[in-house]
Amino acid sequence: MKNKGSDNLDEGRTDVGRLVVVSNRLPMTLTKVRRGWKSEKSTGGLATAMDPLLERTGGVWIGWSGDSSAKRDPERLAEIDRWREEENCIAVDLPPEVVKGYYEGFSNATLWFLFHSFPELVNFNTSDWRDYVRANEVFRDAVVKELKPGDLVWIHDYQLMLLPQMIREAVPDARIGFFLHIPFPSSDVFRVLPRREEILKGLLGADYISFHTHRYLQNFRSSLLRINGIRSSMDGISLGSRQIRLEAQPIGIAPLEFRDILAQPKTQEIITEYRQKYKGEKVLVGVDRIDITKGLPERLNAFRRFLEQNRRMQGKVTLIQVAVPSRGNIRQYKELQQQVDELVGQINGRFGTPAWSPIVYMRRNLTQEELAALYAVADAALVTPLRDGQNLVAKEYVACKPDGDGVLILSEFAGAAAEMGEAIQINPYDEDRTAKAIARALSMPVEEKRDRMNALYKRILRNDVFTWGARFLRNTADAADARSRATVDRPQRLPRAEITAAYAAASKRLILLDYDGTLVPYAQRAKDAI
Numbered sequence: 001m002k003n004k005g006s007d008n009l010d011e012g013r014t015d016v017g018r019l020v021v022v023s024n025r026l027p028m029t030l031t032k033v034r035r036g037w038k039s040e041k042s043t044g045g046l047a048t049a050m051d052p053l054l055e056r057t058g059g060v061w062i063g064w065s066g067d068s069s070a071k072r073d074p075e076r077l078a079e080i081d082r083w084r085e086e087e088n089c090i091a092v093d094l095p096p097e098v099v100k101g102y103y104e105g106f107s108n109a110t111l112w113f114l115f116h117s118f119p120e121l122v123n124f125n126t127s128d129w130r131d132y133v134r135a136n137e138v139f140r141d142a143v144v145k146e147l148k149p150g151d152l153v154w155i156h157d158y159q160l161m162l163l164p165q166m167i168r169e170a171v172p173d174a175r176i177g178f179f180l181h182i183p184f185p186s187s188d189v190f191r192v193l194p195r196r197e198e199i200l201k202g203l204l205g206a207d208y209i210s211f212h213t214h215r216y217l218q219n220f221r222s223s224l225l226r227i228n229g230i231r232s233s234m235d236g237i238s239l240g241s242r243q244i245r246l247e248a249q250p251i252g253i254a255p256l257e258f259r260d261i262l263a264q265p266k267t268q269e270i271i272t273e274y275r276q277k278y279k280g281e282k283v284l285v286g287v288d289r290i291d292i293t294k295g296l297p298e299r300l301n302a303f304r305r306f307l308e309q310n311r312r313m314q315g316k317v318t319l320i321q322v323a324v325p326s327r328g329n330i331r332q333y334k335e336l337q338q339q340v341d342e343l344v345g346q347i348n349g350r351f352g353t354p355a356w357s358p359i360v361y362m363r364r365n366l367t368q369e370e371l372a373a374l375y376a377v378a379d380a381a382l383v384t385p386l387r388d389g390q391n392l393v394a395k396e397y398v399a400c401k402p403d404g405d406g407v408l409i410l411s412e413f414a415g416a417a418a419e420m421g422e423a424i425q426i427n428p429y430d431e432d433r434t435a436k437a438i439a440r441a442l443s444m445p446v447e448e449k450r451d452r453m454n455a456l457y458k459r460i461l462r463n464d465v466f467t468w469g470a471r472f473l474r475n476t477a478d479a480a481d482a483r484s485r486a487t488v489d490r491p492q493r494l495p496r497a498e499i500t501a502a503y504a505a506a507s508k509r510l511i512l513l514d515y516d517g518t519l520v521p522y523a524q525r526a527k528d529a530i
């Protein structure tokens, strides 16, 4: 069942070199249990995309295990050694004193909010920034230790935005690609970020930088111009003699895996159970992490409005909302969780009857079978984030509708909206129209539903996660090759020992130093090169 759709891998170059994936978290999690340590490998998400590429190139994955305690425990170290041998995973041990500032602080309380365009929620402090720099340095050391000539480094996401330049400084010839999984905000919002120059400079160490959408790419380019004075074109940046390639390339899913899960007896059993339970009713589904960006209160309010405006639907429609708690240590997330609990209670209390609850709320992780079954029975999916880099739930719902029998209601602020024009697109801040969109979805003629869904289905088959991964590798390799061709005539480094000896022996010394590009980086305006 694994790696379905990997035919698309053939589109990739076969000579990209060994892949070194770097992400904040490994696809492995280490937890202390009563007797020693337990490892769990996560499936789905990024691992689905990376696994076949790692296998094909004999690559490794470098990341944090999620645990920074008891570093010297021999059993823990043995387990981590086993990861290297058996899973091709190299665990980065982050010093416990930097984890909070790096992860909960600068990554999740500063960058996450700002990049999702909530500047008013941004919390910044200098010590978090120092921890972020330090954590990126720890990642750099792990990568540099592992790197061999010809390797291709693929860095993922906002936790590691300084890493491209750090690796470039340590290994000037490194072949580096960077993908941002979250939005890149407009330059007006990005400017709010203390340390914005450093973040941009960090990214510019890559040979290839890729985003989900053209809008994010444009936002990045205008930030570069306004903040660092660096001009660029739609597809690249010239930095002195170095070229950096830019592209928008949305991530996909593995649609055929969903087809296989749907065909499994366990999934079919759950589907039958749901169909019996909701016979004669309409089912709406929402699946999210509990996150401020996902617009859960707005969605619940829109559903309440829908029930108010469509009295005859009361008792005939159920919203099944699955929500996994996340980042419970951050204050705003605790408050959000409480707000969502209260709203669900209020709506169920107001409209519910002994025989019917308008909202079925599940605050836990579902199995793949449960998830696919839920998508399959749902008449419509509510994917209504206030802001989202891409949103995979929208694509997963479509993957479970091969017969075209469902409607996707999608926020225009999800990156996925750019390639899912056949969805009913809504502005999640507009409660009234979102309520009307629900009514429209639930009464849409079968033919229109199928036309829209079939178009979406074909597109997610074509743009799957394997095509995305192969294309990323090819583009990074092409960009890195072009850079090394451009710098092939670079003079040999002078032998340091001989220079030191000659300098010591000389009685008269003349030192000539180049300025731009040597002592200071290139700048667009001469007066900035100071």
Ligand code: ADQ
Binding pocket: 044, 045, 181, 182, 251, 287, 288, 289, 322, 323, 324, 364, 365, 366, 367, 371, 388, 389, 390, 391, 392, 393, 396
């Ligand atoms: P996320 O913010 O995590 O990812 P998303 O793209 O929606 O968001 O993916 C969430 C995944 O978790 C989906 O595969 C979904 O099925 C699964 N999931 C959510 N709740 C679940 C539950 N209760 N039980 C089981 N599975 C559940 C970030 C960016 C996104 C971007 C991705 C990939 O924020 O915008 O799409 O990276 O680049």
